[in-house]
Amino acid sequence: MSFRLVVGLGNPGSEYVSTRHNIGFRVLDAFADNRGAEPWKKERSFKGELTSMVDDAFGKVILLKPQTYMNDSGRCVQKVCSYYKIPPEEMAVVYDELNLELGEVKISLAGSAGGHNGVADILSRIAPRFARVRVGIGQKPLKEMALADYVLSKFSSDEETIVAASMERYVDSLVRLLRDGPEMAMNHINRKKKNDDSNSI
Template identity: 35%
Template sequence: MKMIVGLGNIGKKYENTRHNVGFSVVEELANRYSVKFDQEKFEALIATTFVNGEKVLLVKPTTFMNDSGRAVGPLMNYFNIALEDIIIVHDDMDMEMGRIRLRQKGSAGGHNGIKSIIAHVHGQDFKRIKVGIDHPQQMTVVNWVLSRFSGDERPVMQTAFDHACDALEYWLAGNTFMNTMNRYN
C-alpha cells in the first residue's frame, strides 16, 4: 500500500494559496484517477484508488499545516504503511516558483508541517516532492504563503502540479524512487 499526502490548510479561506500546493497536487492526481476525497479518517480526507493492483491512499490532512503529523502518523499505523511507501507533497519557499524537487528523505528544512510529520512518524525517511513557491520579496512569510497566485503565476504552477503528478504516476507504475528522481528532478 502507498500513501501520498498533500499538505495544506483546510477551508475556503486557504484554497489555492501558496501553502496549499500539496493539496493542489493530490487533487490533480485524484482527478487523473477519477476518485474523490469521500472518506474521513484520523483528521484527514482520503481518496482511494488502485494502481497495478496496489491500494493507494491520497490524503489531505484536515489539521492545520503545522499539525499535519497528527493525521499522517495514525493513518500510517492504522493501514500499516511502511515509511518508505509514503510521499509527502509540500511547498518550498527556497525553490524557484514552479520547480519541483523529489527527495528520498531529509530534515524538515524549517517547514513546520514536515517537522510535525517527523515527530509523529518517528523518522525522516519518507519521500517528498517539494513544489517551489519562491521567497517573499516585500511581504512577511505568513502573508506570502497564505496569498494566492497571480494570473501570470497560475499557468507556471499548473505546469508544476502536472509535473509532480507525472512523477507520482511514474513511481506508482512500479519504478524505483531513485529512477523517478533521476527522471523528474
C-alpha cells in the same frame, strides 16, 4: 520499494484554497482526478480527507489530505499510518518548497523540514524515512516579509498561469515516483531541464 500512502499538505477551508501553502492539496487533487481515484471522503477519526485507487502501474494507493491545519499535519498522518500499518518508507508527502522556483519540482528521500511546519510536525511524530515531492513556490519577494504572510498569500494571475501549465509535470513526477521508485524518479525529475526540452515531461 512500493508506496501505499501519498499525503498532500495544506490548510482546510475555502480561504486557503489558492494559497501557496496549499499546492500540496492541489497536486494531490489533480493526481486523483488524473488516475481515476474514488471520491474524497472526510474521516473524522483520522481528521483527514481520504480516497484510494488501484492503478495498473503501481497497485493500490491511499491518498490523504490532513484537515488539522498545516502545523498539526503529523497527527493525522500518524493516525492513518498506524491504522493501516504503513511504515514511513511506504509513504510520500507532497508540499510547497520555498527554495525551488515556481513551476519546479524535486523528489528526495531525506533532509530536514527546511522551515516547513507541516513537514516538521510529521518528522516529530514518525521516522524520517519517507519520500518528499517538493513543489516550488519561489522565495519571498521581500526579505522583511513574514514567512507566514508569504506562504498564506494567493498566487497572482500570472503565477496561476505557471501553476496550471506545470500541473501535468507535478502529476507526472508523482506517477514516476510510485511507478518507477525513488531512485529512477529522482534521476528523471531532479535533473536540470535543458532549453530544448522545457516542454517535455
